[in-house]
Amino acid sequence: MVGMDVTLHRWSEGDLPVLERANTPEMTRYLGGPESDEQVLERHERYLRLGSTGEAHMFRVDVDGVPAGGIGYWQTDHDGVDAFETGWEIEPHWQGRGVAREALRQLIRLVAVDGSRSLLVAYPGVDNPGSNALCRGAGFVRTGSGTMPWRGGELAFHTWVLDMSPLDLAGREPDVDERFDSLDPGRWWPFYNPHWSSRADAAARWSIGTAGLELRIDEDTSPWAPAIDGDIRVAHVQTGQFSGPLGSGIGQHRFRPGLVVAEEQPEHRGWLVHGGVIEVRLAAIAHADAMVAFWPIGFEERPDDCGEICIAEIFGSEIDADGGLVGVGVKPQNDPRLTTDFEKIRVDGDLTVMHDYAVEWMPGHLRFFIDGRWVKTVAQAIDYPVQFMLDVYEFARSDGSRDLAALPHVLRVEWVRTFAPLTPPR
Structure with a gap:
């Protein structure tokens, strides 16, 4: 192609x-x-x-x-x-x-x-x-x-x-309906893959606003892991943490070869999900340096159980006056049983206001939705628990500069909720 x-x-x-x-x-x-x-x-x-x-x-x-x-x-x-x-x-x-x-x-x-x-x-x-x-x-x-x-x-x-039918939640009650009255430490871990960096460098900047959770990147936010990821800055919360001993290569989200644990972390089993419906309501950021995302990944107790279900990935550079592109689908990361099936869906309307993004996860396939409307199906099987990864990124420019006047970049999240599977996982 x-x-x-x-x-x-x-x-x-x-x-x-x-x-x-x-x-x-x-x-x-x-x-x-x-x-x-x-x-x-x-x-x-x-x-x-x-x-x-x-x-x-x-x-x-x-x-x-x-x-x-x-x-x-x-x-x-x-x-x-x-x-x-x-x-x-x-x-x-x-x-x-x-x-x-x-x-x-x-x-x-x-x-x-x-x-x-x-x-x-x-x-x-x-x-x-x-x-x-x-x-x-x-x-x-x-x-x-x-x-x-x-x-x-x-x-x-x-x-x-x-x-291609719309998302149907009639008669179903969420098993968890997170409205962010606070950041519940039993569910959320406010660090971005700290095992590859440190909790100090990977700590999220967050607050609870009128619309719910706000994750922010400020002028004085430092890169989360400059030795391995350059000048990328992140504000992020996740609902699980699993990694190995210092110096090992065991850890979630092995986003490039050769990573080793730089700081040991406690295991955190917060909000783990295995099937059903996962839904988030968030607002994107219309700036070329920013990207927001919500992507459950395997908890990764077993190294192969690491696939990503991308429910929403929105680059500010792909938002225009009439709408923008929303990435959805499956990325294998390091799961040899999966293949990349990821697509950017054109959505009309203002993506910087709240929209609903969801996946219906069933045995053998996943159906993706935006504002309840079907947008994609991936016919692959993911059969292990996942944790949530919710984040805003600021990407480095080629000349090393930043648009300080545009800061802070703030990801607003009104809620996250899950519904138990109609067909229990095997």
Whole structure:
């Protein structure tokens, strides 16, 4: 995908050659073989007709302005539920280069904006490894298999479902509803990974304001660990602490190789969660040097149990007058069982006022939400307790300067709450 620009364009009269190039034995080997010229023309006309009525939304996929295939979604019924079905074809020259993955990512964003149906389904053939892997990578959950008549024969398929419904907390009570009347020491540890630095250098500057917790970086805030992280300044609270003896490499958030414990820390088991819903209400900071984040990570008693669930990561440099980008997803850190599945979601509106960011964590997959609206699903399993990491960063400029007039940078957090899983973890 490096250096390639993938774009979707509404299907038009001139796009018949895209279907003709897709009608080859190689391109249709999982679909029962090529269609006749008349059938291809009828398909093209159907795309145009259903597109004009809004029953289908078909697109030509271009790479750097060159047609490379097609993708779309259309109305269907899935087990009695109104849904959209999706399908695609990418020409051989572009296969294996991330084009289909990016096209499907863009299409999912369009379905989310459409909002008229909250279920997206796909039915790739069981013998089509590329399309099945594409569904899995895009967050679809495989729910079954079946067969159906197809082009004079029978097609065996897998059923993949992407649930894009809003966050539903009706009838559920939070097991913890932290409103920050104080900073409860039984839950919170007001230091940023102090084992790699020291509690003195990593201590948070915080206060309780009218809206809840305030984490701040001031003019006299020092870098938290200059020997290993340069001039980065942090104000941070977390809900757990686990690290090993002095000089060992045992400790949470091993953000680079070769870290060793610089100051031994007591173990702190504050607010640890394993599944369910995790939700935060916070306001971002619109300054190019600042970033705010809320990311649960594995408590890391076992070294591999260290994955990150990024519920919100917002860089001030990515906020503009109309909205901004919010990073969500999963980062493996050092968990070999996970792969990076992280995406920056465009959100309209003022991100410097309070918004809700949440994850619904279920066995085998996680669904992410902004203001209750679904934005992403990651189909990976995280099966260990996590602690919360809540922070504001000030990043160093290349020339070493700071915008002192903009300080303090203040992260405001109204609340954090959790709901027990409907399906208990294994």
